[in-house]
Amino acid sequence: xxxxxxxxxxxxxxxxxxxxxxxxxxxxxxxxPKGSMQLLSTSAAxxxxxxxxxxxxxxxxxxxxxxxxxxxxxxxxxxIGQVANDQLGDIFAHDMRSLGVxxxxxxxAEGPPTGRCLILVTPDAQRTMNTCPGASHExxxxxxxxxxxRSAAVTFLEGYLWGPQSPRAAMLEAARMAxxxxxxVAFTLSESLCIAGRREGVMGMIDSGxxxxxxxxxxxxxxxxxxxxxxxxxxxxxxxxGTLVVTRGAQGAIAVANGERVEVPAAPVQxxxxxxxxxDLFAAGFIAGxxxxxxxxxxxEAGSVAAAEVISHFGARPEADLRELVSx
Amino acid sequence: xxxxxxxxxxxxxxxxxxxxxxxxxxxxxxxxPKGSMQLLSTSAAxxxxxxxxxxxxxxxxxxxxxxxxxxxxxxxxxxIGQVANDQLGDIFAHDMRSLGVxxxxxxxAEGPPTGRCLILVTPDAQRTMNTCPGASHExxxxxxxxxxxRSAAVTFLEGYLWGPQSPRAAMLEAARMAxxxxxxVAFTLSESLCIAGRREGVMGMIDSGxxxxxxxxxxxxxxxxxxxxxxxxxxxxxxxxGTLVVTRGAQGAIAVANGERVEVPAAPVQxxxxxxxxxDLFAAGFIAGxxxxxxxxxxxEAGSVAAAEVISHFGARPEADLRELVSx
Numbered sequence: 001x002x003x004x005x006x007x008x009x010x011x012x013x014x015x016x017x018x019x020x021x022x023x024x025x026x027x028x029x030x031x032x033p034k035g036s037m038q039l040l041s042t043s044a045a046x047x048x049x050x051x052x053x054x055x056x057x058x059x060x061x062x063x064x065x066x067x068x069x070x071x072x073x074x075x076x077x078x079x080i081g082q083v084a085n086d087q088l089g090d091i092f093a094h095d096m097r098s099l100g101v102x103x104x105x106x107x108x109a110e111g112p113p114t115g116r117c118l119i120l121v122t123p124d125a126q127r128t129m130n131t132c133p134g135a136s137h138e139x140x141x142x143x144x145x146x147x148x149x150r151s152a153a154v155t156f157l158e159g160y161l162w163g164p165q166s167p168r169a170a171m172l173e174a175a176r177m178a179x180x181x182x183x184x185v186a187f188t189l190s191e192s193l194c195i196a197g198r199r200e201g202v203m204g205m206i207d208s209g210x211x212x213x214x215x216x217x218x219x220x221x222x223x224x225x226x227x228x229x230x231x232x233x234x235x236x237x238x239x240x241x242g243t244l245v246v247t248r249g250a251q252g253a254i255a256v257a258n259g260e261r262v263e264v265p266a267a268p269v270q271x272x273x274x275x276x277x278x279x280d281l282f283a284a285g286f287i288a289g290x291x292x293x294x295x296x297x298x299x300x301e302a303g304s305v306a307a308a309e310v311i312s313h314f315g316a317r318p319e320a321d322l323r324e325l326v327s328x
Numbered sequence: 329x330x331x332x333x334x335x336x337x338x339x340x341x342x343x344x345x346x347x348x349x350x351x352x353x354x355x356x357x358x359x360x361p362k363g364s365m366q367l368l369s370t371s372a373a374x375x376x377x378x379x380x381x382x383x384x385x386x387x388x389x390x391x392x393x394x395x396x397x398x399x400x401x402x403x404x405x406x407x408i409g410q411v412a413n414d415q416l417g418d419i420f421a422h423d424m425r426s427l428g429v430x431x432x433x434x435x436x437a438e439g440p441p442t443g444r445c446l447i448l449v450t451p452d453a454q455r456t457m458n459t460c461p462g463a464s465h466e467x468x469x470x471x472x473x474x475x476x477x478r479s480a481a482v483t484f485l486e487g488y489l490w491g492p493q494s495p496r497a498a499m500l501e502a503a504r505m506a507x508x509x510x511x512x513v514a515f516t517l518s519e520s521l522c523i524a525g526r527r528e529g530v531m532g533m534i535d536s537g538x539x540x541x542x543x544x545x546x547x548x549x550x551x552x553x554x555x556x557x558x559x560x561x562x563x564x565x566x567x568x569x570g571t572l573v574v575t576r577g578a579q580g581a582i583a584v585a586n587g588e589r590v591e592v593p594a595a596p597v598q599x600x601x602x603x604x605x606x607x608d609l610f611a612a613g614f615i616a617g618x619x620x621x622x623x624x625x626x627x628x629e630a631g632s633v634a635a636a637e638v639i640s641h642f643g644a645r646p647e648a649d650l651r652e653l654v655s656x
Contacts, residue, residue, distance in 0.1 A: 317382065
């Protein structure tokens with residue numbers, strides 16, 4: 001392994017979040033299970049948007065949020081994801097680059113518009129996500145820059161992109177490139193793996209040794225393993241990945257690596273406003289800790305602090321100076 | 329005068345704000361006088377945008393913000409302004425309609441894109457605005473719905489739209505329609521009247537009796553009248569308009585009508601985050617007070633509370649329940 005030029009490169013959805021507040025009755029009326037993520041067709045997204053309140057637009061995308069956090073923590077980060085040649089695509093690209101995240105994926109010349117995610121935030125700070133992935137799901141292996149991937153210590157892959165065939169193939173190819181350069185491959189589970197047939201595919205990838213570092217929340221690892229008890233989930237998954245990280249919301253987080261198991265409490269938050277991006281920023285903090293040589297506990301602690309910052313305001317990207325909050 | 333179907337209709341810029349934080353050094357480096365508004369060409373806007381940090385997009389526009397506030401205060405409000413047929417135009421239209429503001433101006437089929445305003449907020453909560461007006465300045469008299477204007481108790485015109493010839497003609501025509509139906513015409517001054525030649529035009533309009541209700545901040549009325557002393561400004565302007573309202577930031581606000589002069593302090597704000605929209609929301613509160621039959625002091629107080637809410641967060645549109653804060 002040569003020394004890395006980049007700390008981390010991520011492959012994920014390139015999406016702009018459209019964030020509005022609503023009450024529980026609105027979710028009920030539109031049959032949206034609170035806290036869930038669903039994929040919407042363009043017409044369903046248009047109908048939901050028309051019914052929603054006034055919104056603010058903030059760039060999002062799960063792995064993209066993690067890269068925003070990684071850059072805010074001082075990592076050299078890059079992102080690969082597909083936008084269209086439109087205003088939301090320009091906004092997404094600007095927001096990545098202005099954070100210092102290298103983002104060179106050429107916009108699609110034609111086809112669907114840049115993806116958006118209609119996020120409804122209820123007064124209890126829960127987010128319910130309604131994604132219209134648009135151009136984001138048109139990502140292909142042609143978007144991969146092999147030199148970039150080989151030069152990054154960690155290649156970070158997003159579970160939301162596992163569903164569509166062509167981005168999935170791109171992620172698997174990126175993992176192959178990374179392993180050929182003896183780099184670490186990380187994967188973050190997502191709720192979308194609950195959609196029929198995906199669980200087996202993700203489990204197959206993990207079984208075949210593609211993933212060195214796996215992130216998921218309690219719900220996701222339960223669904224993936226089929227185990228009801230969290231300890232059973234950890235026992236089932238940990239031997240298959242170098243490092244397993246499970247976030248538990250207000251109950252903190254657990255990591256298991258090489259038989260060692262460490263648990264940390266959630267970092268305190270004065271006022272939780274919008275939980276969107278908590279997992280994404282946790283991953284950013286953890287990876288930053290790892291790239292800076294912290295031990296398992298130090299990585300978990302960095303993840304907790306980064307997650308706590310992002311849930312204290314609307315939007316899934318850090319607003320405070322994360323380097324000041326997380327000393328790495 | 330027949331009873332009104334609408335409380336207020338506004339004509340103004342249809343713009344999406346692109347809001348980022350920055351430090352004083354960034355303003356210096358880009359030669360942007362803090363607290364000012366400048367118009368940018370597309371290429372200058374692109375260059376500034378590329379240099380800015382990550383942003384959030386929230387619909388804006390001075391008079392449009394006032395209508396958002398008016399609707400939030402329970403008024404029946406409408407807006408006339410020009411967007412393009414693009415994603416930012418869709419965002420602007422959605423945000424107006426989702427607030428209950430009637431907005432029917434057809435998007436431009438071709439020409440410049442929807443306008444945006446690059447807003448830089450410094451740690452002292454001052455906003456420095458850099459407007460790329462785009463489609464907004466393509467407004468023509470064809471966008472006026474005479475029935476709508478005749479049906480509104482107040483027609484509210486925006487000073488930023490006074491510069492370009494075609495929107496100015498549309499505003500003057502709207503004023504004529506409103507007066508023909510014995511309605512009130514309101515005008516809000518803007519910093520852009522400092523641009524060469526505009527002051528005289530605005531003063532001429534005021535002299536000819538077009539304006540029944542004039543809003544401005546201290547700086548704007550000083551520039552308009554050429555008087556250094558605020559009392560002289562009031563004496564010069566008040567006799568020419570039915571009601572004169574002058575906002576003074578942290579020092580509160582003054583109104584003069586029919587020889588009566590009332591002054592109120594600024595409403596308290598716990599944490600001032602972003603002063604964008606303070607004047608717009610002050611006008612919304614004042615007009616709401618007037619439409620609900622409040623006296624001069626009551627109107628000023630409603631304006632102060634609405635302004636205090638909007639400066640407590642990013643973005644120039646209310647987030648809290650204004651009806652709860654301002655009892656009308």
